[in-house]
Amino acid sequence: MLASRAVQDPSGTRELLAGYLEECRSLVLEELRRIIPAERHHAPFLYQLMLDYPLREAKGLRPALCIATCRALGGTLEAALRPATVLELYHNAFLIHDDIEDESLLRRGSPTLHRAHGIPVAINVGDAMFALSLRPLLDNIGAVGLGPALRILQAVARMTQESVEGQALELDWIRRGAWTLSDEDYVRMVEQKTCWYSFITPMVVGAIAARQDGERIEQLASFARSLGIAFQIQDDVLNLRGEVGTYGKEIGGDLWEGKRTLMLLHMMRHVSSEDRAEAERILILPRPSSETAPEPAALDAQLDRLVEEGELTVVGRQRLREARNAAPRRAEKTPEQVRFLLSLMERHDSIGHSERVARDWLQDAQRRFDVCRGWLPPSIHRDLLEGLTSYVLLRAK
Amino acid sequence: MLASRAVQDPSGTRELLAGYLEECRSLVLEELRRIIPAERHHAPFLYQLMLDYPLREAKGLRPALCIATCRALGGTLEAALRPATVLELYHNAFLIHDDIEDESLLRRGSPTLHRAHGIPVAINVGDAMFALSLRPLLDNIGAVGLGPALRILQAVARMTQESVEGQALELDWIRRGAWTLSDEDYVRMVEQKTCWYSFITPMVVGAIAARQDGERIEQLASFARSLGIAFQIQDDVLNLRGEVGTYGKEIGGDLWEGKRTLMLLHMMRHVSSEDRAEAERILILPRPSSETAPEPAALDAQLDRLVEEGELTVVGRQRLREARNAAPRRAEKTPEQVRFLLSLMERHDSIGHSERVARDWLQDAQRRFDVCRGWLPPSIHRDLLEGLTSYVLLRAK
Numbered sequence: 182m183l184a185s186r187a188v189q190d191p192s193g194t195r196e197l198l199a200g201y202l203e204e205c206r207s208l209v210l211e212e213l214r215r216i217i218p219a220e221r222h223h224a225p226f227l228y229q230l231m232l233d234y235p236l237r238e239a240k241g242l243r244p245a246l247c248i249a250t251c252r253a254l255g256g257t258l259e260a261a262l263r264p265a266t267v268l269e270l271y272h273n274a275f276l277i278h279d280d281i282e283d284e285s286l287l288r289r290g291s292p293t294l295h296r297a298h299g300i301p302v303a304i305n306v307g308d309a310m311f312a313l314s315l316r317p318l319l320d321n322i323g324a325v326g327l328g329p330a331l332r333i334l335q336a337v338a339r340m341t342q343e344s345v346e347g348q349a350l351e352l353d354w355i356r357r358g359a360w361t362l363s364d365e366d367y368v369r370m371v372e373q374k375t376c377w378y379s380f381i382t383p384m385v386v387g388a389i390a391a392r393q394d395g396e397r398i399e400q401l402a403s404f405a406r407s408l409g410i411a412f413q414i415q416d417d418v419l420n421l422r423g424e425v426g427t428y429g430k431e432i433g434g435d436l437w438e439g440k441r442t443l444m445l446l447h448m449m450r451h452v453s454s455e456d457r458a459e460a461e462r463i464l465i466l467p468r469p470s471s472e473t474a475p476e477p478a479a480l481d482a483q484l485d486r487l488v489e490e491g492e493l494t495v496v497g498r499q500r501l502r503e504a505r506n507a508a509p510r511r512a513e514k515t516p517e518q519v520r521f522l523l524s525l526m527e528r529h530d531s532i533g534h535s536e537r538v539a540r541d542w543l544q545d546a547q548r549r550f551d552v553c554r555g556w557l558p559p560s561i562h563r564d565l566l567e568g569l570t571s572y573v574l575l576r577a578k
Numbered sequence: 579m580l581a582s583r584a585v586q587d588p589s590g591t592r593e594l595l596a597g598y599l600e601e602c603r604s605l606v607l608e609e610l611r612r613i614i615p616a617e618r619h620h621a622p623f624l625y626q627l628m629l630d631y632p633l634r635e636a637k638g639l640r641p642a643l644c645i646a647t648c649r650a651l652g653g654t655l656e657a658a659l660r661p662a663t664v665l666e667l668y669h670n671a672f673l674i675h676d677d678i679e680d681e682s683l684l685r686r687g688s689p690t691l692h693r694a695h696g697i698p699v700a701i702n703v704g705d706a707m708f709a710l711s712l713r714p715l716l717d718n719i720g721a722v723g724l725g726p727a728l729r730i731l732q733a734v735a736r737m738t739q740e741s742v743e744g745q746a747l748e749l750d751w752i753r754r755g756a757w758t759l760s761d762e763d764y765v766r767m768v769e770q771k772t773c774w775y776s777f778i779t780p781m782v783v784g785a786i787a788a789r790q791d792g793e794r795i796e797q798l799a800s801f802a803r804s805l806g807i808a809f810q811i812q813d814d815v816l817n818l819r820g821e822v823g824t825y826g827k828e829i830g831g832d833l834w835e836g837k838r839t840l841m842l843l844h845m846m847r848h849v850s851s852e853d854r855a856e857a858e859r860i861l862i863l864p865r866p867s868s869e870t871a872p873e874p875a876a877l878d879a880q881l882d883r884l885v886e887e888g889e890l891t892v893v894g895r896q897r898l899r900e901a902r903n904a905a906p907r908r909a910e911k912t913p914e915q916v917r918f919l920l921s922l923m924e925r926h927d928s929i930g931h932s933e934r935v936a937r938d939w940l941q942d943a944q945r946r947f948d949v950c951r952g953w954l955p956p957s958i959h960r961d962l963l964e965g966l967t968s969y970v971l972l973r974a975k
Contacts, residue, residue, distance in 0.1 A: 312738035492894030
């Protein structure tokens with residue numbers, strides 16, 4: 182399909198996208214199995230876990246962007262496949278480490294890796310995925326030639342630097358308890374943390390693999406940037422509205438984590454100082470921990486002994502037991518508090534504001550794509566790239 | 579000094595080593611400041627923290643090995659400096675992530691990065707150091723030529739893979755509660771987890787930077803491997819005997835963590851099945867957490883209320899308070915238990931066994947160095963490499 186089908190019917194966009202993404206995803210998973218030495222006897226557990234996130238239900242947006250860009254520019258699938266697979270590997274490594282850093286409980290509908298296997302294993306699996314990403318890019322010299330292979334390595338170096346800087350920026354906001362942040366602050370963070378590895382680099386690398394260079398790469402990159410910003414804002418809106426199962430994250434997940442989204446920042450800028458103080462107090466609380474800490478049985482035994490010895494009444498024992506079971510070990514966010522945050526957002530139309538900002542960025546992306554369309558010959562691959570702009574809106578429905 | 583001084587006097591080895599290591603370390607720190615964009619306004623906090631571990635008191639063994647190997651083979655300082663710096667960056671990134679994974683409290687005499695700044699920041703700082711290591715290796719093409727630069731990249735890819743596999747092996751032992759492990763199992767783990775990034779790759783990369791190839795690189799690598807194994811075993815012995823301040827880790831640190839050292843595995847193979855069961859029970863317990871969790875004041879208030887209401891006697895209240903203060907929130911290793919483990923090691927001469935094994939590997943390293951000495955011209959750099967074998971013993975004193 183990647184080579185032949187053309188799209189006349191705009192209502193077929195969703196179908197085209199689904200088919201194209203699925204095909205890229207299966208090619209990349211196949212390549213991933215070649216890169217990950219699953220049979221290495223040294224560390225079978227390590228390599229099984231490296232496939233865990235990639236094999237979970239996912240869109241496979243990044244590999245599709247890379248492959249479509251390369252092919253739209255006349256490059257071969259072979260030239261794009263290895264870099265596309267490496268980008269998918271990076272993406273999943275970032276997810277694993279991000280999930281630890283954000284204390285996320287679910288990823289794509291299943292427990293996060295660190296919850297299933299512990300933080301030490303999850304850190305190391307992410308590191309292993311970074312480690313394995315270098316060799317395929319070096320082996321790629323044969324498929325794309327020395328010059329492009331080195332430029333792809335440079336692009337990946339830039340990408341990883343942008344990603345960790347974006348992550349550092351967000352962690353720094355958390356550390357400082359910073360809430361007076363503008364839309365521009367948010368956009369800068371998302372550009373670094375998400376756009377570079379999810380949109381800009383996949384397209385730039387695809388273009389390099391097709392031996393493209395110069396100004397046209399800049400034009401593609403600026404389209405990718407705007408599309409990525411729109412995508413992330415829309416993603417945060419979906420996260421808030423989504424349900425477990427259909428979206429793969431827990432309900433209101435970002436609010437539980439206190440993640441700084443465009444919506445939340447908008448709300449914090451517009452509420453009364455009283456409400457902001459209360460919201461800050463809530464946001465700083467941790468989410469409820471998934472495991473209820475087991476109480477030492479020793480306490481029960483001691484209460485029984487005190488009753489036997491006449492130092493405690495049966496009523497007193499009952500009340501101490503109840504208090505123990507009711508009291509959280511540390512203060513945590515409650516559902517009421519999260520609902521309070523949601524009500525503040527509704528009152529100030531923060532979600533509506535986010536959707537308008539997302540739409541502006543999407544229109545910006547469409548304008549930037551029109552520039553590229555001037556020199557990109559018609560093909561299903563160009564259709565895919567263009568179709569992504571409507572996909573951002575389609576998936577909201 | 580790196581260029582000129584020669585060593586006639588064997589008793590001057592310690593002095594030669596100290597001076598050579600110190601000089602390499604200061605060159606590498608200078609280069610590190612060039613690689614880390616300290617002034618980047620995006621994430622100043624991130625880049626300050628990347629220098630935290632590297633600036634702590636350290637030997638700087640890896641950069642010295644890399645530089646000495648390159649120069650001993652006639653290569654220039656310039657050719658080795660950037661790869662040596664990148665290896666130092668990797669080393670410190672591994673340390674940051676390892677410290678999280680091992681729940682270590684101290685590193686080089688100060689709190690570990692995750693204890694000082696939280697796990698999320700520490701994971702990201704490590705990732706950032708991995709991210710920044712790629713570009714200098716690409717920029718290195720000018721200094722060493724394309725072929726060697728690509729071979730250095732391949733060597734680094736191999737190194738990172740070996741390191742994460744070694745780490746996975748150890749984490750897998752922990753996960754499975756595996757204790758019936760031989761000296762050979764231990765050596766295989768240490769070779770992957772430590773020797774590759776601390777000894778083998780620094781020397782191999784130094785040799786490649788000097789445009790060396792073929793069999794001689796293999797001979798240097800096999801010397802590095804044996805030296806590294808001896809070094810790590812000796813390091814574990816020092817860790818057990820060391821004191822806070824002089825060694826930079828807490829007393830008996832590895833035993834508190836339950837780290838599988840050659841000594842501990844030897845002891846576990848030789849104790850009675852009763853003692854082994856008890857030792858396993860102790861080793862599985864976590865170390866005491868550094869923070870004592872604050873007790874909810876609410877409990878005190880409730881006890882007072884129960885006394886007022888006649889449901890609890892004053893004696894009963896006193897006993898409940900004492901029990902609460904005495905009981906750890908979760909079972910943790912106690913100093914008595916760690917001393918028990920130490921006594922089992924002493925009874926079975928496990929430390930003596932480790933020292934003998936370390937000495938055997940050191941002699942093996944010396945034999946392997948003699949092969950290299952056959953084709954390495956005399957120089958202070960060759961002296962440094964040779965001197966390291968006695969350094970492993972010297973530092974034990």
